[in-house]
Amino acid sequence: MDQLHHVIDKNLANRPHLAGTELQFLRREIGLPQAKLTELPGSTEQTVPLWERGHCMPKAYGRLIRAIYLKSFDRNVKIREMIDWLIDPHNTDYGRIVFEDTGSGWRKAT
Secondary structure, three states: OHHHHHHHHHHHHOOOOOOHHHHHHHHHHHOOOHHHHOOOOOOOOOHHHHHHOOOOOOHHHHHHHHHHHHHHHOOOOHHHHHHHHHHOHHHOOOOOOOEEEOOOOEEEOO
């Protein structure tokens, strides 16, 4: 069954447009709760359920979901960080960043 889901997912992620049921399928495959998805820019508590029931979804949002899926499939942990940042870009603690002059140019200090 996992192999079948993988083939379906990959096919959906490469389509130019997602239907509502396809959005729901990819979201579940990613393991992203609907409530979390509603916090992303461009959506509300009402829009995601409407999209999943077949209402028109913006093309850019469909692209975002497909990109999230493709990166999640690669087991890219940073995609979860990106989702959290998209939801609340001010809630990230970047800490102090130090740069050093190496003589041949500047780089982030280790």
